[in-house]
Amino acid sequence: MFEKDSKTEKPTPKRRSQARQDGNVARSQDLNSAVVLSVGSMMLLWTGGMMFSEMAEVMKGIFRHSATTEITIGIMPEYLAQGIHAIAKIVGPLFIGIMIAGFLVNVGQVGMKVSLKSAKPKFERLNPLSGIKKLFSLRALIELPKSFLKLIVIGGIIYLTIMASVEQIYSLVEIPFENLAGNMGGLLGKVFLMAALSLLIIGILDYAYQKYDFEKSLKMSKEEVKEEAKQSEGDPKVKGKIREIMFKNAFRRMMKAVPEADVVITNPVFLAIALKYDREKNGAPVVLAKGKRKVAERIREIAIEHNIPIVENKPLAWALWKAVEIGEAIPVELYKAVAEVLAYVYRLKNKFFGVA
Structure with a gap:
């Protein structure tokens, strides 16, 4: 009853x-x-x-x-x-x-x-x-x-x-x-x-x-x-565990890509965005990794370990964070700012970089 x-x-x-x-x-x-x-x-x-x-x-x-x-x-x-x-x-x-x-x-x-x-x-x-x-x-x-x-x-x-x-x-x-x-x-x-x-x-x-x-x-x-x-939707605890595993896997893949970057742009402490430019494969620089706080700290550590230049540029760091996802090319409006950073990096490495 x-x-x-x-x-x-x-x-x-x-x-x-x-x-x-x-x-x-x-x-x-x-x-x-x-x-x-x-x-x-x-x-x-x-x-x-x-x-x-x-x-x-x-x-x-x-x-x-x-x-x-x-x-x-x-x-x-x-x-x-x-x-x-x-x-x-x-x-x-x-x-x-x-x-x-x-x-x-x-x-x-x-x-x-x-x-x-x-x-x-x-x-x-x-x-x-x-x-x-x-x-x-x-x-x-x-x-x-x-x-x-x-x-x-x-x-x-x-x-x-x-x-x-x-x-x-x-x-x-x-x-x-x-x-x-x-x-x-x-x-x-x-x-x-x-x-x-x-x-x-x-x-x-x-x-x-x-x-x-x-x-x-x-x-x-x-x-x-x-x-x-x-x-129907799955146990919230199980779903949370799955999300955690997926995040860890994505994090590991992202960290493996950081050594391939040409430069890491920082906020300087809060944000870190790793960029790579390959003129033969991509028409514009691509974001290999990005993160906040501890993730940003880990990106900087890997960059230091592999002698990747770290450039502090707060406006550009925030613009890249908001506009570009991991694996995507930067938008046209950021070409000039990123080109200036890459030109600076290439000068440090005694490499030539041409801007169209």
Whole structure:
């Protein structure tokens, strides 16, 4: 009980997706039945008279033909096939309409995705203890009065509809046989339609409840949300460790590149940027390494170890830090300032550097 009460958080998209894959969706069987019955009733109301009349004509034709033709076992299959074909032509549109209505109302409730998990056999469904538990569950306690309510409402509507049509029913006795079927079809369509409309109201209310109950069942506790976040995004401790390892690897690669630099420009203590210019490979000087504080200190130490000139230039150091990432060439606006530094370094090394 406490566990259910603690589930106060809205379901995550992953939780919803998993429920859908398991075939757990909000669906009202009452709404399905109501829509199918409504469509069938309306079709019966509009075309029922014609359908019953055509069926009566088919039956009359069969009896009339059988009176003048000897019925043998050999022609029975032909008679049967003709009868089935004629009846199928009459009631086929009704069944097709009902099937389309059933399909559309299901798609409207649960969408087009089909879950095969819900169709798999489960031992729990065959377990008598599970069945007994379901009989005394909260859902069963709700379904029982709902079934009685449907029975009372639909039965009452049918009774009132029939009572309102008593005179029409009595008049059927006086109607010729050829017109009887048409009148019966219209009357049955009217009764079914009134029952369907009452069931439709119940179905809409039931769907609203099923939606509410489904959302409630998907709710999660704070711990479940945290656990799912860990599974989806990774444990923060593990992610932190991975970042640390990646930083160390990147740091080692950067420090290995420092000895190849032509010059290290400093702030002088806070920043250090190692530059290399290779006219054959790059059109402009490239940043091999850069860092602040301890990283800058380590870059300077390696530069001293490998006799790489260190030039103090605060404005240029900050400009390079902000504008250029490791491995990138310097931007055009810094060409002149960097060229002056490199020219100075090359003069110290007695090397020639030409500036275009």
